[in-house]
Structure formats: C-alpha cells, structure tokens
Amino acid sequence: MDINDNIESPLELSVSFNILLRHYEALAKSDDEFVAAKAKRILDTARAYPELEKGFSDFSMLKEREKEIAIILEDSFSPVLTNNEIKTASVPFHNLIFNSSERFKSIIKTAGDDFEIQIKNMPKDDTYIIACTIILNFCYGYNLNFKRPFYYEIPDANGILRYYKILYNADFCEIVPTKKAKKITKEDYDELLDNFENIELWKKKFPPNSYIFKGFVISNIFDVTDDQSISNIKSNLIGEDKRNDESFMEEFHEVFRSLLGINDIKVGFSIYNEEEQTFERVYGVGMDSYLINNKESTDCKGALCGWSYDRLLNENKYFSVSDVEKTYKLSKGCAPHIKALHEQGIKSAIFAPIANEKGLMGILEIVSNKPQVLNSINANKLIDVMPFIVSAVERSKSEEENLIEAIIQKECTSIHPSVHWRFEKEAKNYIKSEMNGEQAIFKKVAFENVYPLYGQIDIKRSSEARNLATQQDLTLQLKAIKKIFKNALEIEGLPIYEQFIYQTGNYLKAIENNFQVDSEQQISEFFKQDIEPILKHLYSVDELKGQIDAYFESIDDKVNMLYRHRKEYDDTIALINKEMAALLDTKQVEAQLMYPHYFERYKTDGVEHNMYVGESITKEDSFNLIYLYNLRLWQLQVMCEMENSYYQMQSKFPVSLDVASMILVFNQPLTISFRMDEKQFDVDGTYNARYEIVKKRVDKAYIKGTTERVTQKGKISIVYSQKQDEREYLRYIRFLQSKHYLDTDIEIVELQDLQAVTGLKAIRVSVLYHKNEDDKAFYTYDDLMKEIKA
Template sequence: MDINDNIESPLYLQVSFNKYLKHYEALAKSNNELVVTKANQILKVASRYPELKEGFSDTSILKTRAKEIQLILQDAFSPLLTNNEIKTASVPFHNLIFNSSERFQKIIETAGKDFTLQIKNIPENDTYILACTIILNFCYGYNLNFKRPFYYEIPDAQGILHYYKILYNADFCEIIPKKHTKLITEADYKELLDNFENIDLWKEKFPVNSYSFKGFVVSNIFDVTDDQSISNIKSNLIGDEKRKNESFMEGFHEIFRSLLRLKDIKVGFSTYNKEDQVFERVYGAGVKSYLLGDRDNEKCIDALCSRSYNRLLLENKFFSISNVDKMFEKEKGHVPHILNLHEQGIKSAIFAPIANKNGLLGIIEIVSFKPEVLNSINANKLADVMPFIITAVERTQNEEENLIEAIIQKECTSIHSSVHWRFKKEAKNFINAELKGEEASFKKIAFTNVYPLYGQIDIKGSSEARNTATSLDLSLQLNAVKNIFVRIYKTQLLPIYQQFIFQIDEYLKGLETHFQVDSEQQISEFFKQDIEPLLKHIYTNDDFKDEIDAYFNSIDDKVNVLYKHRKDYDKTISKINKEMASLLDKKQVEAQLMYPHYFERFKTDGVEHNMYIGESITKEDSFNHIYLYNLRLWQLQVMCEMENAYYQMQSKFPVALDVASMILVFNQPLSISFRMDEKQFDVDGTYNARYEIVKKRVDKAYIKGTTERVTQKGKISIVYSQKQDEIEYLRYIKFLQSKHYLDTDIEIVELEDLQAVTGLKAIRVSVLYHKNEADKSFYSYDDLMKEIKA
C-alpha cells in the first residue's frame, strides 16, 4: 500500500530519515567518544538500507524495517521516558503512525479494539489549502499561519473522553518542487491571499503531487483534558439557541465527566429569583433540576436546611453530600434537599452557587447515583469553570430581561415595523450622545406629508344592548329577592318586608318603562346597603337557608351582582373585537407587502384602524400616488370582507348584534408625531387637527334634514368632502360591484355640519353577503337575515 493512496494533495509523501541522519553525521565529528560511537552505530545501520535515507512511500517497508527505524529513532524516543512521554512519529495529514512511546501505545490499547485514532480539528475540506500554505512557508519564505491546534479525543477504560493536544516537530522534513513544477511568483501569492475559498485557484497554482515531501514529523502529545473541558464549557455556553437543542445537556454532562474524570454523573441547574426568594427550574430541552425534583419552583427556605441555605445564599460557597443515604438516615428524612435527592435515587451530590458581586444568580447541581463519587475534594475543580458559567448566566439573564422588555413593547406599547427604523435611529443618537458625555434627549419622532386612511366596523346599538342586558340582570336579581321576602312575610308579618317588596316593585316598574343612567347604581346600592345585611340576618332561620344560598350563588364573585345577560353581552363584544381585529391583522400583513405604511388599530365597541402612507415613512425615494390609491381600494375591499366574516359568525355569539362600517377619506397630506406620554401617533398642527375632529364625531353624524345616522347596518358609508374623492371611490365601488362585493344601490348624501367642519358628504352602498364561505349566492342584509331565520 502506498502512503499517497486515497489522498489528494500538492505534496507527494515519502518517509525519509535523510535530514534526521544529517544530525548524526554532524555528531560523528564530535569530541565526545560516546556520542561519536553511537552516531556511527546509527549511521552504519542506516547505510545498509538506502531507502531509509532516500525515502519511500510503500507502507510495507515500515513493517519490514521496524527494528531499524526504532533503533534510528531511539534518541527521539528515549527508553527512559517512554512510559512518561506521549509521542509519535508519522507523516503529516495522515493517521499513519510508525513509531510511538509506550505510554501512547497503552492509551490506544485502553481505548479498546473498536477505537479508531483520528485527528480532530483538521478542516477536512481545507487540508489541500493547508498543505499549500506549508509549501509557501517552506519553499518560498512566506509567513502564513493557517494551522489550528490539532487534537486527539481518546476514551479511557471507563469510557471518559480525554483530550490530547498534538504539537508537531517538523525539523526533519524536506519539501522541494518537482522538476517541471511551475514556481509561485509574488503576483500568484498576492492573488491567493484574497482567494482562500477558491480551491480551483489553489489547485491551479499547486497541482496534485507537484511538490515532494521527504521526512517525517515527531508529534509531542499532551493531556489537556482539563483545559479542553473548560474550553468546551465556554463554547457550549456561548450559543443563543443551545437550550432548545436536545443534545445540549448530554454534551454538557460529557464535558463535566471529562473535567471530573467521573463517568456516572449528571448536571442540573436551577435559577434564583431574588424578588420572590425562590429557586426556579431552567426551561429548555433536557435541562433538569435535581434540587427541585419534579417541582417548577420552591421557596429557598423550604428547599434547603438552614446550614445549606446560609452556605449557598449568604456565603456563596459550594457544599457537597458524599453519601446521601447515610445523611438521610442520620437526619431521619427531615432535611428537605436530602429527602429530595434520596427520593430521586441520587447517592452523592455537589451544589455550587453561581454568584457575582450582586449575589446568587443560580445553582449548578452535579449528581451521581454512586456514593462517595462526588465530595468536597473534587468539588474544588469547579473553581476553574465557575467564572464562565457565571458570565453565561449573567448574559442569559440580560437576554431574558431584554426579551421581557421586547414582549412588553410588542404587547403593550408596540412600535409598528414601518416606523421602527426611525425610533432605532433616535435611540442610537441618544446612546452616542451619552457616550460622548453630552446631554442626551430623545428627539421628536415626526413624519411629514403622509396621507391618512381611517376605517371602523362599529357595533350598532351597543349602548342600548348593554342597557337591555343590565335591565334584565337587575330584574332577575330583584325578583329573586322579592320571592324570598314574599315567602318570609307569610311567616313573619313584619311591615318592613312589605316595604321592601313595594320598593322592589317600584324598581321593576322603572326598569320596564325607562332605564336611566343612574338606575344601575341606585339598585346596586340598594342590594349592598339594605338587602344583603337583611338576608344575612334571615339566614339564621333554617327555613330560608336554601333560598338565600341559591340567591348568593347566582351572584358573580368578581362584580358582586347577578351577571348573566351582561356577561353574554360582554362576551359578545369581546369576541367581535377579537375576531375582527384578528382578520384585519392578517389582511394587513398582505397590505404591507404591497407597499410599507404605518398601521394601528383599536378595540372599542368594534374595531377602528388608522393608516398613514408616504415618502417620509418608507425612507426610500419610491412613493407614488398609485400606492395610496391601491391602499384605499384594499381598505374598501377588506371592510366588505370583514362585514361578511362577521355575519357568517354572528350566530356563534351569545347576543345577536349588528355592525356598520365606515371609511373616512381625507385627501390632503398631513404631519404626524409620536406622543411620548400616550405612546401613540397623533396629527400635528391646527389644520390637521380638523381630521381628528371629523374622525371622532362623524360616525354619529346625521344625514342633513333627517334624524338618520350616516352609518347603517348592511351598508358601508364612505365620508368625504371633495368631488375628486367621490369620483375616485365611485370607481372603486364599480370595480367591487363587478366582483360581487357591493350591491347596486349607491346613494350620495349630505351630512349635518359638525363643530368647525362643514361640507361633508357620504357615499352609502349595501354590502353583498354569503351565508358561509362555501355559499356562492349573494344576499343583501335583509335577504341574509331572512335566510338565516328561515
């Protein structure tokens, strides 16, 4: 077999002791007789076999000349140090070893018959380029440092992985260009410097087997298990997504097994919540806490005995239990953490605090299912890795705090993605000002010349529906109390009961004839001040306990009133808002892809939305009015779809309510700015404020000369003030009529003047509905109601 088989390299490899033997040729001229004698002896042996000097690539020669090679290399592999040094002789980029120390051989034997020795950290795809850089250094005098530290990973008899670092001695190597090899020029070198990943270029400059390698390398190998374990811990703790990886903790166990030279150990974590004084589980794939067992969290004082509590939380020092079972018997199971470990079958353990100058952050828990394996002596080895674990936990906590803040921002005070760049820019300016020592202030966020779009899907008659629900609940509650008083009056003829019955009847009449704003408050006070104390007194009479229990069971604990019809109403409003907002949000994702714009929505008695579009928001020189027209058409179409979606799900709601949709058209660009106090955008300037006034009042506006509101169930109302807006939207309506979104009953009406706003008009047109998504028929609102009720 040839050494070069199955290897693609610019180096043609030959084992040769030529350069090594030249050292003995020099020693043969020494003044020291012993040195001369030994040198001549080695040179004599080598002279019998010219191939040892001239070089060979046939691996069979390594076997046939093994004794001679061992004799030649006896000074490099001293018999006195053979059981101490870990050393090999080999050729580069090859796992072929032809001479080694006794200690190295024992390490390989211990690893087992199935173990295959392989160099780690050699970049498999870059070995060709690595060989080229060695040629550039050897033959051309350049100083390129591409080599990374190489390692062996070899298990011991227990299966614990040990790490061995390889240091090469290349003093006995020769590299020379072959006869017809084209030499590298300065221009070639400079070209290669900028083309590391261009393997074709390297092969062009350094063809396969174009240089001859003669010699061998001596590898001095050192056990660096502790250092590498610490390095691996650092590497494992760096990744952001590590906790989501199933193999993360298993890898972590292996690293600690190598560090402590113990096979049967596991590692767990728990974090310390200072605010609540509890230990908490770390959530992640495969992450366990042996201190908490199967609990998610536990008060620190309940998880530890007082001595262990002081040791970890106050002194920030580790403690160990070398024999859990023995300690369990001694303390008769009264020590909480010993009891917990005992129940998990753990026999020995180390608990080490993860603490910085501010105190405890968490605990690292190392456990074994064998007694005496973990103890106070080997616990000291953790001192080398704790700084890295502390740093990782600090970083994780900072990331978690940042994530919490981000979630709060997203869920509570969200900054829309379209304008996020502007906030980010000001935040950077703020930070830079602080770093320069200047007075930092967050400047006003404003966008000029943007076009507004506003729409709402409003619940019609929500106030009346709420009043009706309240009236029904109060009537139920009053009648329930009246029945109790009527019954008790038959057994106890006290006039006060008659007076209460009379007062209840008066309230019931009032609810039937005219429900007023203060009716709810008056009746609630009546129940609280008069009825409840009396019912508690009557409760002492066993004859009325069941009825009074039934009454109080009908009262809602949270609002302290009978809450049946109002609950249905509130659920309906909540569900309408949730479903409509969800649909609008989904549609908005599509709209943003058409052209970026600012969007916000609000849940009231229905769902409102604001949109602003313009050059200053997009930050790019790309805005065109076509995007505004497109967004207006999109808005009108989506409002039709929301109307349809609502009436398809209306039957699922506890209360059947109607909705009405409206769009406000404002054809002049305006300026908006972010109000820090309210955490939202608002219009700037007196003229622009007119838009806000219209927006807040227009849905309550009447058609001129009538008592009819502009918004109406089954119709979409488009409010505007300019003729060009009317022409534009009639064009959109005609298009949506062709798609069966809208009916043909278009009407144009004038609106009564609002405060400081005159000349408003509205286009009203009926929406066409489907009974469900599969239905292909088109219905007006009235037709749809008939179909649903049929």
C-alpha cells in the same frame, strides 16, 4: 497499497528518514565513543535498506521494516520515557501512525477495539489549502501563520472523553518541487492572500502532487483535559438561546464529566430571586434543578438548612455532600436540601453559588448516583470554571431583561415595523450623546406629508344592547330576591319582608318602563346594603337554604351581581373584536407587501384602524400617489370582506348583533408625531386636528335634515369632503360591483355639520354577502337575514 491513495493534495507523501540519518552521520564523528558507536549502528541498519533513506509510500514497507524503523527512532522514542511520554511518528494530513510510545498504545487500547483515532478540528475541506500554505513556508519563505491547535478526543476506561493536544515536530521533513510545480511569484502570493476559500485558485497555483513531502513528523501529545474542559464550558456558554437547544445540556454534562473525571454526573441550575427570596427553576430543554426537585419555585430558607443557607447566600461559597444517605440519617431527614437529594435517589452532590460582586444570582448543582464521587476535594476544580458561568448568567439575566422589555414593548407599546427605523435612529443618537458626556434627549419623532386612511367596523346600538343585557340580569336577580322574601313571609309573617317585596316590585317596574344609566348603580347598592345581610340572617331557616344557595351561586364573584346576559354580551363583543382584528391583521400583511406604510388598529365596540403612507415613512425615494390609491381600494375591499366574514360567523356568537362599516377620506397630507406620554402617534397642527375631530365624531353624525345616522347595517359609508374624492371612490365602487362585493344602490348624502367641521358628504352602498365561503350566490343584508333565519 500506497499512502497517497484516495488523497487529493499538492503534496505526494513519502516516508523517509533521510534528514534524521544526516544527524547521525554527524554524531558518528563524535569524540564520545558511546555516541559515535550508537550512531554507526543506526547508520549500518539504515544502509542495509536504502528505501529508508530514499523514501517510500508503500504501506507494506512499514510492516516489513518495523524493526529497523524502531532502531532508527530509538533516541526519539526513549525506552526510559516510553511509559510516560505520549508520542507518535507519522506523516501529515494522515491518520497513519507507524511508531508510538507505550503510553500512547495503552491509551488507544483502553479506548476499545472499535475506536478509530482521528484528529479533531482538522478542517477536511481546507487540508489542500493548508498543505499549500506549508509549501509557501518551506519552499518560498513566506511566513504564513496558519497554526491551529489540533486535538485527539479519546475515551478512557470509564468512557469519559479526554482531550490530548498535538504538537508537531517537523525537523525531519523536507518538501521538494516536481516538474509539475509552478513557480510562485509575489503577484501570485498577493492574490492568494485574499482568496483563502477559493480552492480552484489554489489548485491552479499548486497542482495535485506537484511537490514531494519526504520525511516524517513526530507528534508530542499532552493530556489537556482540564484546560480543554474549561475552554469547552466557556464555548458552550457563549452564544444565544441555549435554553432551546436540545443538545446544549447533554454537551454541558459531558464537559463536566471530563473536567471531574466522573462519568455518572448530571448538572442542574436554580435561579435566585432576591425580591421574592426564592429559588426558581430555569426554563429550557433539559434544564433541571435538583435543589428544588423541579418545583416551579421554593422559599430559600425552606430549601436549605441554616448552615447551607448562610454558606450559599451570605458567604457565596460552595459546599459538597459526599454521602447523601449518611447525611440524611444523621440529620434525621430534617435538612431540606438533603431530603430533596434523598428523594431523587442522589448519592453525592456539589452546590456552587453563581455570584458576582452584587451577590447571589443562582446555584450550580452537580449530582451523582454514586456516593463519595463528588466531594470537597474535586469541588475545587470548579474554581477555574465558575467565572465563565457567572459571566454567562450575567449575560443571560441581561438578555432576559431585554427580552422582557421587548415583550412589553411589543404587547403594550408597540412600535410598528414601518417606523421602527426612525426610533432606532433616535435611540442611537441618544446613546451617542450619553457616551460623549452630552445631555441625552430623545428627539421628537414626526413624519411629514403623509396621507391618512381611517376605517371602522362598528357594532350598531352597542349601548342599547348592553343596557338590555343589564336590564335582563337585574330583572332575573330582583325576581329571585322577591321569590325568597315571599317564601320568607309565608314562614315568618314579618312586615319587613313585605316592605322588601314592595321595593323589589318597584325596581322591576322602574327598569321595565324607564331603565336609566344610574339604575344599575342604585339596584346594586340595594342588593349589597339591604338584601345580603337579610339573606345571611334567613340562611338559618332550613326551608330557605336551598333557595338562598341557588341565589348566591348565580352571583358572579368578580362583579358581585348576576352576570348572565351581560356576560353573553361581553363575550360577544370580545369575540367580534378578536375575529375582526385577526382578519384585518392577516390582510395587512398583504398590504405591506404592496407598499410599506404605518398601520395600527384598536378594539372598541368593534375594530378601528389607522394607516399613514408617505415618503417620510418609507425612507426611500419611491412614493407615488398610485400607492395611496391602491391602499384606498384595498381598504374598501377589505371592509367588504370583514362585513362578509362577520355575518358568516354571527350565528356562533352568544348575542346576535349588527355591525356597520365606515371609511373616512382625507385628501390632504398631514404631519403625525409620536406622543411620548400617550405612546401613540397623533396629528400635528391646528388644521390637521380637524381630521382627528371628524374621526371621533363622524360615525355618530346624522344625514342632513333627518334623524338617520350615516352608518347603517348592511352598508358601507364613505365620508369625504372633496368632489375629487367622490369621483375616485365611485370608480372603486364600480370596480367592486363588477366583482360582486357591492350592490348597485349607491346614494350620496350630505351630513349635518359637526362642531367646527362643515361640508361633509357620504357615499353609501350596500354590501353583497355570501352565506358561507363556499356559497356562490350574492345576498343583500335583508336577503341574508331571511336565508339565515329560514
């Protein structure tokens, strides 16, 4: 079997001791008789087998000439140092080792029979190219430095991974071109410099087996477990989102096992919350805390004894507990951290403070299920790794603060993605000014010449519905009070009870005949100031206890009133807003793909939305009015779909309410700017303010000469002021009629003048409904209500 089998390389490997033997030829002429005699002995051994000098690639030859090879390499592998040095003789890019020191053999034997030695971080895909760079160095004198540290990872007797660094001695090898080799010019070299990953180019310049490698390399190997463990800790801590990486903690445990030379250890963390004076667990996959026993958090002084508290929090120094059981008995279970370790079956532990110049940030916890394996001596090894852990925690805290800010921004002061680029630009300018020592000002963010679109799906008569719910709740509460006092009067005939019966009766008549906004406040005060003290007094009467208990159980703790019908109303409003907003958000994703634009929606008694589209928002020279028209049609269609969706789910809501939809058309572009104090966009300029006035008041507007509101259940109202808007929307309506979104009952009405706004008109058209998503029939609002109630 040939050592070149199954290897594609520009180098054809040949084991040869030619160069080493030349050294011995020189030594054979030495004046030192001993040195000369030894050199002649080695030369005589080699000359008996010319292939040792000429070179060979047959595996079997290594076995056949094992004794002779050992003699030739005797000086390179000193018998005196063989149990100390870790050394091998081999050929490059191959796991073939044909001579080694006793120390190396012992390490491999300890690793186990099934262990297969392999060089780590040797890039398999790049070995061909690396071989080419070696040829460039050897044969053409180009100094290409591609040296990378190579390692063996070999487990010891305890199964702990140890790291061995390999240093190559290439003094005894040569590279010889064959007839296949192509002459490499300066132009070739320049081309290769910029094409490291172009394997085909390298193969073209250096065809397979176009050079012969003759010789061998000596590998001097060093145990660098401590250094590599520290490096691995640093590498593990670099990077983002480690908390969600399932393998991170297992790798982290493995690294600490190598560093401390202990197989049975685990690593935990707890975070120090300075404000609350608590230790808190770190959330993430595999993240544990042995100090607080995986509770959410615990008081620092309650988690530590006085000495350990002072050691970690004030001195910021580590300490160890080498024998938990012994310490537990000595402390009689009174030391909180010892008790926590004892309860978890931990036998020894090290607690190390993660602290910087500002103070403690957290605790690194290393624990073992064996006593004394963790102690104050091996705890000193942490000195070299703690700076990296401190840096990682500092970065993690900073990232968490940024994440918290990002969540607050997203949930509370959201900046829409369509305009985020502009805020980012101004933020960069702000930072640049600060870095240059200038006065940093966050400039006004404004977008000129954008077209607005506004729409709302509003709950009809929401105030009346809430008043009715309030009236019903107050009626129930007053009747309950009246009944209690009637029973109290029968038990104890006090005139004061008659007075309360009379007063509750008056309140009942008042809210039934003339419920006012302030009625709720008056009756609430009556319950609180007058009724509750009397009920507490009456609770001593056994016959009334059950009735009074039932009364107080019906009172909601938050509002301190009976909250049954109002809760149903509030829950209905919340559900409507949630469902309608979710539908609108889903549809918006599609709209953004059509053409990017600013979008915001907010919940009131229903859901309103604003959209702005224009060149200044998209940042690209691509805006055309066709995109505005497309969004207008999209908006009208989505409003129809929202109406349909609402009435299909109306039966699920606690209270049956109606909705009405409206679109406001504004055909002139305007300027919007971000109000920093209000954290939202608003229009700029006096003329543009007209748009905002109309937006706020138009849904309450009446049709001219009537007391009928422009918005009606079952209809979509499109409010506008220009004839061209009327023509445009009539085209959209006809199109949606063909799609059975809208009915044929189009009406055009004039609106009564609003403050400072005149000349508004509206197109009203009925929506066609389906009973459910699978229903193919089309219903008007009245038809739908009949079908639902049937």
